Amino acid sequence: xxxxxxxxxxxxxxxxxxxxxxxxxxxxxxxxxxxxxxxxxxxxxxxxxxxxxxxxxxxxxxxxxxxxxxxxxxxxxxxxxxxxxxxxxxxxxxxxxxxxxxxxxxxxxxxxxxxxxxxxxxxxxxxxxxxxxxxxxxxxxxxxxxxxxxxxxxxxxxxxxxxxxxxxxxxxxxxxxxxxxxxxxxxxxxxxxxxxxxxxxxxxxxxxxxxxxxxxxxxxxxxxxxxxxxxxxxxxxxxxxxxxxxxxxxxxxxxxxxxxxxxxxxxxxxxxxxxxxxxxxxxxxxxxxxxxxxxxxxxxxxxxxxxxxxxxxxxxxxxxxxxxxxxxxxxxxxxxxxxxxxxxxxxxxxxxxxxxxxxxxxxxxxxxxxxxxxxxxxxxxxxxxxxxxxxxxxxxxxxxxxxxxxxxxxxxxxxxxxxxxxxxxxxxxxxxxxxxxxxxxxxxxxxxxxxxxxxxxxxxxxxxxxxxxxxxxxxxxxxxxxxxxxxxxxxxxxxxxxxxxxxxxxxxxxxxxxxxxxxxxxxxxxxxxxxxxxxxxxxxxxxxxxxxxxxxxxxxxxxxxxxxxxxxxxxxxxxxx
Amino acid sequence: xxxxxxxxxxxxxxxxxxxxxxxxxxxxxxxxxxxxxxxxxxxxxxxxxxxxxxxxxxxxxxxxxxxxxxxxxxxxxxxxxxxxxxxxxxxxxxxxxxxxxxxxxxxxxxxxxxxxxxxxxxxxxxxxxxxxxxxxxxxxxxxxxxxxxxxxxxxxxxxxxxxxxxxxxxxxxxxxxxxxxxxxxxxxxxxxxxxxxxxxxxxxxxxxxxxxxxxxxxxxxxxxxxxxxxxxxxxxxxxxxxxxxxxxx
Numbered sequence: 063x064x065x066x067x068x069x070x071x072x073x074x075x076x077x078x079x080x081x082x083x084x085x086x087x088x089x090x091x092x093x094x095x096x097x098x099x100x101x102x103x104x105x106x107x108x109x110x111x112x113x114x115x116x117x118x119x120x121x122x123x124x125x126x127x128x129x130x131x132x133x134x135x136x137x138x139x140x141x142x143x144x145x146x147x148x149x150x151x152x153x154x155x156x157x158x159x160x161x162x163x164x165x166x167x168x169x170x171x172x173x174x175x176x177x178x179x180x181x182x183x184x185x186x187x188x189x190x191x192x193x194x195x196x197x198x199x200x201x202x203x204x205x206x207x208x209x210x211x212x213x214x215x216x217x218x219x220x221x222x223x224x225x226x227x228x229x230x231x232x233x234x235x236x237x238x239x240x241x242x243x244x245x246x247x248x249x250x251x252x253x254x255x256x257x258x259x260x261x262x263x264x265x266x267x268x269x270x271x272x273x274x275x276x277x278x279x280x281x282x283x284x285x286x287x288x289x290x291x292x293x294x295x296x297x298x299x300x301x302x303x304x305x306x307x308x309x310x311x312x313x314x315x316x317x318x319x320x321x322x323x324x325x326x327x328x329x330x331x332x333x334x335x336x337x338x339x340x341x342x343x344x345x346x347x348x349x350x351x352x353x354x355x356x357x358x359x360x361x362x363x364x365x366x367x368x369x370x371x372x373x374x375x376x377x378x379x380x381x382x383x384x385x386x387x388x389x390x391x392x393x394x395x396x397x398x399x400x401x402x403x404x405x406x407x408x409x410x411x412x413x414x415x416x417x418x419x420x421x422x423x424x425x426x427x428x429x430x431x432x433x434x435x436x437x438x439x440x441x442x443x444x445x446x447x448x449x450x451x452x453x454x455x456x457x458x459x460x461x462x463x464x465x466x467x468x469x470x471x472x473x474x475x476x477x478x479x480x481x482x483x484x485x486x487x488x489x490x491x492x493x494x495x496x497x498x499x500x501x502x503x504x505x506x507x508x509x510x511x512x513x514x515x516x517x518x519x520x521x522x523x524x525x526x527x528x529x530x531x532x533x534x535x536x537x538x539x540x541x542x543x544x545x546x547x548x549x550x551x552x553x554x555x556x557x558x559x560x561x562x563x564x565x566x567x568x569x570x571x572x573x574x575x576x577x578x579x580x581x582x583x584x585x586x587x588x589x590x591x592x593x594x595x596x597x598x599x600x601x602x603x604x605x606x607x608x609x610x611x612x613x614x615x616x617x618x619x620x621x622x623x624x625x626x627x628x629x630x631x632x633x634x635x636x637x638x639x
Numbered sequence: 640x641x642x643x644x645x646x647x648x649x650x651x652x653x654x655x656x657x658x659x660x661x662x663x664x665x666x667x668x669x670x671x672x673x674x675x676x677x678x679x680x681x682x683x684x685x686x687x688x689x690x691x692x693x694x695x696x697x698x699x700x701x702x703x704x705x706x707x708x709x710x711x712x713x714x715x716x717x718x719x720x721x722x723x724x725x726x727x728x729x730x731x732x733x734x735x736x737x738x739x740x741x742x743x744x745x746x747x748x749x750x751x752x753x754x755x756x757x758x759x760x761x762x763x764x765x766x767x768x769x770x771x772x773x774x775x776x777x778x779x780x781x782x783x784x785x786x787x788x789x790x791x792x793x794x795x796x797x798x799x800x801x802x803x804x805x806x807x808x809x810x811x812x813x814x815x816x817x818x819x820x821x822x823x824x825x826x827x828x829x830x831x832x833x834x835x836x837x838x839x840x841x842x843x844x845x846x847x848x849x850x851x852x853x854x855x856x857x858x859x860x861x862x863x864x865x866x867x868x869x870x871x872x873x874x875x876x877x878x879x880x881x882x883x884x885x886x887x888x
Contacts, residue, residue: 455738
């Protein structure tokens, strides 16, 4: 068990561990290359559920033969009682739309604090299926919706109804029955604020834990529902799905641009996540003993990562290229270490010289996977108090120095160059959906969101230099009275200077910016897999593939669902019994 | 209607961003209003009074430092709302207090001074004690004071109706005392003809917050609609081209 003091001492000062350099870690392309790890939020949530043996049972199961109706799961944790409420409604194929702007879904659901009686259920029924058009109260703390992967769902139901198992090869292509298209928490639509969740619901007091839990519950419900429909369709021939195949079903997710502004608007939180991942890596580099167990497990994990990557299906050329490169990198690492190795430090350095960013970051995830005893206790330190405070007493000379030291990367961009400011991020009047515009031929730049941190730093630096020519002795506070327009960026600079890693290093206004890196970074912290970009602006992925099932709670648990693989299936298993 | 705190904050941010507040200022403004409401000090009622005028500040000069020495300053806010200028004044007092132990900043021509409480609380959280005092009203003069100790999370607040006559000098003025050495507390004296005096302790402010955290915020539907209507100013018109910018197919 670690402590805040131990973490602080490991990050700073004489006894600090060797952390990777800021400019290396915070480079957007590298952040966009990271993979799931044992610190990812899905992993930490499942560890908690399994270790604490949460009791999760359907308390109300009112589905018709077609799978439409209402289901309520009751969740008893060591601390509290919650209810997870699902509404399953008919949706015609032409109404099925994964975009934020959709208004109807196959499934809608809510996670609720405490008991749900008939009156409250009715209130939920009036609002939850409407999603953004509805309102809930502060007892609800996650609201979500999902659409069927129609082809997969019908196929699985038919197979089970006919007494067969789904073909694993097909599931490897699309590893889910439902895709969730939005998971809302933290106070949206009248729900409990994060402040309430963090202070009142200890079970979900880690970032996005409640949101991840809803996705896990959705995954389990999707399997239950498919079996329910199949059973009613052909009770005589129906066979339930085998558990190992069930575990290979995750939940699909479509993530679009909305996630990108979050990373820029929560820099202290993102820094915290990065700090914990890097601290875990530093612990392994220094303290990770390479014994026989590790010498055996390491190539096995490399093999698993390669198989997982090879099983990842995407039509996207860029992602396909990345995956192929990762396979080559994994081969190269395997070859380099096949006669044994004795230093993580050396291997990491070797990977930086010989592997792609994605390959390097895959190695990092594997290293973390091998040392739960060095890594897992950092899972409780992923929250941050998000105060971007101004340091009013800081002399301007020091402020200038901070910019030159910590934001050199921003000062190196030439904002006068062609394309350097062509992209603007804005909110559409259509459901306030975040979108990207091209300033050369689209209207709306004057309403852009303030996500151009690098450009704001540049302007701040220039105006600060000008001001200092006249008032070199002034404090930041005095500068702020004279230049209130710079208040936002100055306090960001000062606050991020207090962090180890600081801001994500990229010019988000550049014509060539790839928002995919931002989406990918956040999704990797969540713990998703099977990235399948559908454009440079949105990506499909799979959550909780390989995770334990509800019926596994209370049984032995080895926390070994990293980079899950398709289960082996013999033709007989697929066929009729 | 019922809204969460983050919803109110987001709507207020859009509202002030659309009004032309700068980056940094629109977050401050939203936080100041939310802070008062969340802590049971009627931030939304204060906003109702401020709302008709918030668009006017963009035409007014920025705050100017009229006088300054090592332990004091006088700032003219040129008739601006505290929502967009008072945080900088508190920061200046904060900086001077850190350098010299104690400092006084007097702000003139500043409206909606009640919103100082959030800025004042930020100072307390960061280890600086602050007290503020101001009078308000033309016909009937009310007086107000708030203070927070170093390292605390919640301030105390007092207000009373006085028999004082309105004084042009005091109108829209505010005095901030800040110290890194002395814990300042403040409460209004009972004499001087004060009526309807009320004192809200730091503990009560904390309890008010706990209630808001548990239940969210109740807001008048009309005010909510108005805030959101103004906030629509940051939204860009929808078009087929625009839809492509969301990555959809």
